[in-house]
Amino acid sequence: MKGSMIWNLQRYSSLVILCYLLYVSSFIVLSEGPINFFDWTNFFLSFQTRFFTSVACIFILLHAFIGLWTVGTDYLTERTLGFLNKSLSKIANIIRKTYLFSFVLLGTVYLIVILYIIWL
Amino acid sequence: MFGKKLQVSLYRYNPEEDKFPYMKKYTIDKPERDIMVLDLLHLLKEQDQSVSYRRSCREGVCGSDGMNINGKNGLACITPISSVIKRNKIELRPLPGLPVIRDLVVDMTEFYAQYEKIKPFLQNETTAPEQERLQSPEERDKLDGLYECILCACCSTSCPSFWWNPDKFVGPAALLQAYRFLADSRDLKTEERLDALSDPFSVYRCHGIMNCVNVCPKGLNPNKAIGEIKSMLHKNKKDIIASDRI
Numbered sequence: 001m002k003g004s005m006i007w008n009l010q011r012y013s014s015l016v017i018l019c020y021l022l023y024v025s026s027f028i029v030l031s032e033g034p035i036n037f038f039d040w041t042n043f044f045l046s047f048q049t050r051f052f053t054s055v056a057c058i059f060i061l062l063h064a065f066i067g068l069w070t071v072g073t074d075y076l077t078e079r080t081l082g083f084l085n086k087s088l089s090k091i092a093n094i095i096r097k098t099y100l101f102s103f104v105l106l107g108t109v110y111l112i113v114i115l116y117i118i119w120l
Numbered sequence: 121m122f123g124k125k126l127q128v129s130l131y132r133y134n135p136e137e138d139k140f141p142y143m144k145k146y147t148i149d150k151p152e153r154d155i156m157v158l159d160l161l162h163l164l165k166e167q168d169q170s171v172s173y174r175r176s177c178r179e180g181v182c183g184s185d186g187m188n189i190n191g192k193n194g195l196a197c198i199t200p201i202s203s204v205i206k207r208n209k210i211e212l213r214p215l216p217g218l219p220v221i222r223d224l225v226v227d228m229t230e231f232y233a234q235y236e237k238i239k240p241f242l243q244n245e246t247t248a249p250e251q252e253r254l255q256s257p258e259e260r261d262k263l264d265g266l267y268e269c270i271l272c273a274c275c276s277t278s279c280p281s282f283w284w285n286p287d288k289f290v291g292p293a294a295l296l297q298a299y300r301f302l303a304d305s306r307d308l309k310t311e312e313r314l315d316a317l318s319d320p321f322s323v324y325r326c327h328g329i330m331n332c333v334n335v336c337p338k339g340l341n342p343n344k345a346i347g348e349i350k351s352m353l354h355k356n357k358k359d360i361i362a363s364d365r366i
Contacts, residue, residue, distance in 0.1 A: 003317075003324035004353045074284045074325075 006066055013063040020056035023049075050118050057114045061107045068103050072096050124150050126205075128164060130171065131213040133220050141220065143211070157189055157196035157204065157212070161224075173224040180337060183272030187224050188213040193274035193335040215273055217283035230286040231273045231293070238290060238298040238316070243309040259305040266300035266345060268338050269293060275332035275342050281325045288321035292332035292342035295323060299345035302352060314353055323349050 027043055028035065043049055074080070076096040082089030125147050133141035148163050158175055165171045173196070176182040180198035187196055190204045190211050204210060218226040244253065276282045276291035290298065298317060301307045317323045323346060332342040 001320065003320040003322070004350070006320050007324055007350070008354075073321075074281070077284060079286075080284050 010063060010066045013059040013066075016059040017056060017063065020052055023052055053118055054115060057111060061111060065103065065107060069100065072099050125208070126150055126160075126201075127209045128160065129209065129211040130164065130223070131220075132171075132223055134170070134222055151201070154200050154202045157187075157194075157199045157201055157210070158185055160201055160210065161196060161212070172222045181270060183270035186215050186272040186274045186277070186337075188216055193278045195272055195274065195337040198337060215277040217277045217286065218273070226277075228273060231271075231276055231291070234276070234286070234290045234294040235271065235297065237322075238294050238301070239309075239313070240294075240297050240301065242301065242304065242307050243312075244306055245308065253306045255305055262303045262305075263300060265340055266296060266303065269296050269300075269340060270338060272337060274335045274337055275340075278331040278335045279326075280329070280331075281327060285321060285325055289325035290317070290322045292326070292346065295326070295349060296340060296342040296345045299349050302349065310352075314349075317349060318353055323353065 031039060044053070073096070076092060076099055078089045078092040081092045081095065088095070126149070128146045128148065129143050130146060131141060132138070132144045146164055146167060148160070148167070151160075151163075156178075158178055161171065161173055161175075173187070174184040175197065176184040178185075178197045180195050183195065185196040186193060189196065189199055190206060192204070193215060194204075196212075201210060212224065214220050214224045214226045218228060218230065221227050271293060273293060275296075276293045279289075279292055281289045282291040295317075298313065302310055302313055307313075326343070326346045328343060328346075330343050333340075333344075336342070
């Protein structure tokens with residue numbers, strides 16, 4: 001993947017997250033009177049909110065993954081772990097791959113649970 | 121200006137004798153006038169002949185004596201001690217992030233490897249004119265703030281991204297030079313140069329913390345050059361090349 005694509009994905013995903021926050025905030029701000037349970041449920045059961053929430057969740061995961069991948073490839077390398085301990089340097093690649101795999105696994109579980117809650 | 125004595129804490133490491141590097145304290149008489157850090161090192165060498173450091177032109181042109189002076193990278197030959205001294209103490213260390221050969225002398229192989237990677241020479245395969253390839257004054261102006269780099273490595277070795285990934289991230293010094301050739305109207309390999317920098321590490325590992333700008337002894341702005349390269353990578357390459365040739 002090209003660097004510019006990753007750079008763009010991170011910026012555009014943050015814009016999608018901002019739009020979602022504005023969408024939910026505008027519901028809260030523009031509601032007349034106090035919001036009760038039924039208003040809230042109706043809002044989140046509408047197709048557009050379900051769709052927007054799903055898209056926002058995917059972009060949150062994407063945004064977080066790029067950030068954590070950057071942190072992992074900066075700080076979990078042979079060189080950086082070698083500063084702490086030479087023996088850690090030898091297993092740096094395993095540590096980094098485990099870290100990335102755990103995040104992908106957690107992210108996938110998170111996404112499945114979120115989509116299940118939203119749509120089923 | 122100073123107290124009677126000046127304390128200098130110097131990074132010492134001789135791999136033939138020392139298991140680990142250590143800081144050695146020296147005390148020298150207060151200089152009568154403001155002197156440069158390089159002069160201070162000469163005074164130290166009079167005390168201790170084993171002190172090792174690089175130096176050549178002693179006027180900020182060769183870039184040999186880049187070092188970490190009281191926590192900030194700089195050229196010893198153009199840094200007055202009055203500008204760095206703190207409580208009559210000066211701490212001198214080698215450039216951070218590069219392997220130490222001895223005392224203040226570092227192994228610059230990784231730094232030069234990145235410089236080599238960006239192909240720092242004019243690439244133009246068209247037939248050379250009889251005298252020279254001309255540029256308009258406007259085209260020439262684009263190179264100001266780029267060609268002045270002396271490759272002292274002060275910027276790259278103050279950059280955490282270069283510390284963590286010196287084999288993948290090109291580093292501010294080499295990226296400044298990469299843009300120097302991208303901005304040159306006589307160079308015709310813009311697309312190839314951009315392709316070589318388009319991976320996620322070469323340019324995009326710069327997070328814009330601007331340490332490079334803060335330490336550059338020549339007052340250059342590698343961060344701006346990196347921003348320009350990113351802009352070029354984001355635009356349609358063919359458009360850039362077409363506009364270059366108009």
